[in-house]
Amino acid sequence: MTDWAARAGALYDGGFRPMFIGGAWVPARSGAVIEARNPATGARLATVPRGAAADVEAAVAAARRAFEGPWSRFTPFERQALLLRIAERFEAEWETLCLSDTLDMGMPIARTLANRRRVIGMLRFYAGQAVALHGATIPNSFPGEILSQTVKEPVGVVGAIIPWNAPIAGSVWKVAPALATGCTVVLKPSEEASLTVLLIARLMQEAGLPEGVVNIVTGTGAEAGAALAAHPGVDKIVFTGSTATGQAIARAATGTLKRVSLELGGKSPVIVCRDADIDKAVPVAAMAVFANSGQICIAGSRLFVAREIHDSFVARVADYARGLRIGHGIDPETEIGPIISARQADRIEDFLAAGPGEGAELLAGGRALSGPGFEGGRFIAPTVFGGVTDEMRIAREEIFGPVISALPFDTFEEVVARANATPYGLAAGVFTTHLGTAHKLARRLRAGSVWVNMYHAIDPAVPFGGVKMSGYGREGGIEHLDEYLDTKAIWINTD
8 A cells, every 4th residue: 555645755745846938947937936835734745936927938938939939830749758657657656646635725635646547648638639629611602612621720829827636636737738739828827836846847848749839827816817818829728716806817818819718716506306316316415515525616615405305314424524534644544635725724714614503404514623633734625515595605605525415396487496596507416316307407407517417527528617796718528629729721722
């Protein structure tokens, strides 16, 4: 069995980890740094540069030189070969990548390891797409012998900003389609979790990544992120994170009319019909929220249960919550890890107080954990509230923590209206054994993804994204490649 604690000590020793610009490992121009700390213990793992506008300027310039220079001459086959080499490096260093994620942002090692097929599959999927991009020959009605056709061209320099809750998958989901289409990238990871992204850059460099094709600028959102979003040399911004930050990025992008893709917050409904398979639905509905300590944009935090089975079903979800093992992520038995930061934990605890204050009934959890095994970190017990109404804060606002709000419903018409009565539209879940019910609810729910009798399923070939204030644009599938491409029309008079 792997001794994760011993490997953790060898991976990060508290020292300085530079960022990656133009194929070189460099500090911030200002010399400022940010501490990276293990959220489970508070121990310092490393320091990283606190990049700002000057560093973004250097990274964008490097990306532009690469885009207009050597990278533009790479054939689809060569871009595919590079992505496949990167996939091989990921495969060889998968355990190290996972350990880095667990140390840096707290996700249990069992969960990070389980993402292997998805992440490496993404790299290989986009490698396949690199040689499948094409335009079309289009019949036209213009007088004369006129040939009309389209070609697909890379949009240019992509600025990518990712959150802290899934650095490995988040990085690949931004970088891989850019490489497949021939774009170059400046990637800004969250200041809460930058270490794995720097490790990924090293693996890409080892795989033969040309200088400037991918650049990593570490720093805060207010400094490095804002500078990247507003930079006139960036042709497209892709962002995953909170709705408020997404709105700020969209506003910043208007100055240069750069293209924008946003994957934002959610308050996703999970609907359990009276004919659902209860034994299968309970653990899935629970982990739709509790996975990654609820720190996930698609968390199914509004649990609508048919009134006939509501009390018994919610009681079983509460029992399940109480049985989950909470602890340090490097323990392979841990199911629920720490909250990323004191600031986020304080925010969650505010909701834990607001629930009973508005009349909700606490059925499980509802508290921060302390004492032996929890020293130095912030841990919150998986929480289930009953007696919730649609107007309560815990039912309306994104908590980004392990908190379920259970609500009874009586009719399909009612639950569809209530499920859709939110500014968000990222995901939804339905549990039923009736095929007609599954189709009816899936079609009427306003969400970018609807899972039936399951949750959290994401595949490289299937598009993912939100509607309403959960953002726009898609990641995954052939639609994802279109986000990084421009379509050029070419007319040729053959007379």
